[in-house]
Amino acid sequence: MKTKLMSMVLSLFVAALTACSADQDASNQPEKEKKDKYTALAEEANKDEKLEKLELLPYAEEVEASLSSPKYKEFTTNSSVLVKGKAKKYSGFTSDYVWIKVRSEEEGPNGREFSYYAPIKDGKFEQRVQLFNGKGNYSVKVSVPSDKAEDYFYDIVEFAVENVNPEVKRDVALTKNALKHGLVLKNSINGYMEIDGFFELAGEVEDTSVEQLMVELKKESESTKIMIPVEKGKFSKKIPLYYGEGVHEVQIMTPKEGMTDFYSEAANLYVKNLSSESYEPIKYSSAYKEKGFNLETPEVGGEKTDLTYTIKGSIKPSGKDANKTDVVFVQTKKDNQKAMYAIPVKNNEFEGEFFLRFGPGKYEVSLMAPDFTLTNGYVQHFVGVAGFTVENTNAKDQRFTLPSRGIQSDAPVIKKLADQLTKNKKTEKEKALAVYEYVAKNVSYDVEKLNNRTFEFDDSALKTLDEKKGVCQDFAYLAIALLRASGLETQMVTGYAGQNHAWVETKVDGRWLTMDPTWGSGYLQNNKFVPKFTMEYFDPKPSEFQKTHTKKEIEF
Incomplete structure (x- = not known):
């Protein structure tokens, strides 16, 4: 019985096909001369050697x-070699590809091994094999599929080749998954590239069920994962080379069939970063994919900024709760101090600025989406979808003066009203009183909202000003927005006053003045709101106020 050399497929790769220009203009002459030089070297080397004819292995005769x-x-070549052949008895093959395994004698920037899958058409196969580490010696094995078991291949020939060209060229390696899903990368993407800082990863996927790709970026012991959305079969993403100067391995993965949140390798390439600058990766949660988020800005973490920072992205209409998500949130954290900001969503897109209000230094930033599953009336829940860091270079601590979630103190209508209310007011206390009186006299307590717990993610000062009604949080939102717009440092106090409650503290003449415009507006009787303005809850005596109000937290 004839001996069979059998190999089991552990990792199946096929090179991306690339087109070569045949232009003969003057600008291409240096390249042409270089190719001719190494071709001549290879031809000269082959003349000096006694070339032995290729011998096929036993299984080649069987098929x-x-x-x-x-x-x-054994022979010498310039950069690549053409593998071309046929198998007459191919009808029983369990695969439509010939496996070509290339091994470099020396370790290089692209490792020591590379594999191709060459398609079999009517028993014929043809593949241009790139000698991926440049100048040096290589061994090449060609294997055809088994006729009995999938993912088994039998060697039919092995040869050795020396590359005289020192230039490192590598094809993009595609696995069987790439072929299955119809993954094709843009022609400008090669298996080995030298780039300064960032590169664009773009291409197409024929399989319409693929909505997202995962890219794993690795350099030595460091790695990170990046999610790339696929829209109408196309994808494009600017990829940061996070880990500074040197070679980064890039693995492109497609979803694993029948398994949620699992991915299998589809393509592999190497990118040498020429820049010494490193970046912090952005971290993504499982909700990022589930809710269909695509974060466009920022592209990396760890950037520096002066007080404000922009965030931009989109939400797939097919994402979970996408039709209900009309606002997303940004939470900033520094030294255990937190602040939140609301970013409107329009036509499934969001873009807005947020503030780094706690002075200079590094901030942890979380992009958050409303969690409609857990949220109930009194308590609103959020789910983090992405996280990164930002460094604020602004020296000022502006925690009490800048806008924040629900407190749009920079809105033109708020600023105009604040100017009207505080006009001709000479002292800070007079300004604070003008705001207290306006809110307490013009906003009605919304008993229905309290009873039905119809708290919304878009509750805010602007909404309260428009509807002229709300609960304690809404009274506080509007009062704080007007006070900050008037130039007064102000904070929200949350605590307990018979039930969960919110009120206001504003700084006047160097001290914190307390006001509760909700209680100052009237009272509840027989489950109805009775408007009755009172000054009792503007700058009350602390000892008296503490009898009814228990302070727990400060919010900005």
């Missing part, structure tokens, strides 16, 4: 396989 290229067992 009546033959190779028309190459012709020799």
Whole structure:
């Protein structure tokens, strides 16, 4: 019985096909001369050697396989070699590809091994094999599929080749998953590239069920994952080379069939970063994919900014709760101090600025989406979808003066009203009183909202000003927005006053003045609001106020 050389597929790769220009203009002459130089070197080396004809291995005879290229067992070439052949008895093959394994004698920037899958058409196969580490010696094995078991291949030939060209060229390696899903990368993407800082990863996926790709970026012991949305079969993403100067391995993965949140390798390439600058990766949660988020800005974490920072992205209409998500939130954290900001969503897109209000230094930033599953009336829940860091270079601590979630103190209508209320007011206390009186006299307590717990994610000062009604949080939102717009440092106090409650503290003449415009507006009787303005809850005596109000937290 004839001996069979059998190999089991552990990792199946096929090179991306690339087109070569045949232009003969003057600008291409240096490249042409270089190619001619190394071709001449290879031809000269082959003349000096006694070339032995290629010998096929026993299994080649069983399937009546033959190779028309190459012709020799050992030879020299310029950069690449053409593998071309056929197998007459191919109808029983369990795969439609020939496996070509290339091994470099020396370790290089692209490792030591590379594999191709060459398609079999009517028993014929052809593949241009790139000698991926430049100048040096390589061994090449060609294997055809088993006729009995999937993912088994039998060697039909092995040859050795020396590359005289020192230039490092590598094809993009595609696995069987890439072929299955129809993954094709943009022609400008090669298996080995030298780039300064960032590169664009773009291409197409024929499989319409693929909505997202995962990219794993690795350099030595460091790695991170990046999610790339696929829209109408196309994808494009600017990829940061996070880990500074040196070679980064890039693995592109497609979803694993029948398994949620699992991915399998589809393509592999190497990118040498010429820049010494490093970046912090952005971290993504499982909700990022589930809710269909695509974060466009920022592209990296760890950037520096002066007080404000922009966030931009989109939400797939097919994402979970996308039709209900009309606002997303940004939470900033520094030294255990937190602040939140609301960013409106329009036509499934969001873009807005947020503030780094706690002075200079590094902030942890979380992009958050409303969690409609857990949220109930009194308590609103959020789910984090992405996280990154930002460094604020602004020296000022402006925690009590800047806008924040629900407190749009920079809105034109708020600023105009604040100017009207405080006009001709000479002292800070007079300004604070003008705001207290306006809110307490013009906003009605919303008993229905309290009873039905119809708290919304878009509750805010602007909404309260428009509707002229709300609960304690809404009274506080509007009062704080007007006070900050008037130039007064102000904070929200949350605590307990018979039930969960919110009120206001504003700084006047160097001290914190307390006001509760909700209690100052009237009272509840028989489950109805009775408007009755009172000054009792503007700058009350602390000892008296503490009898009814228990302070728990400060919010900004």
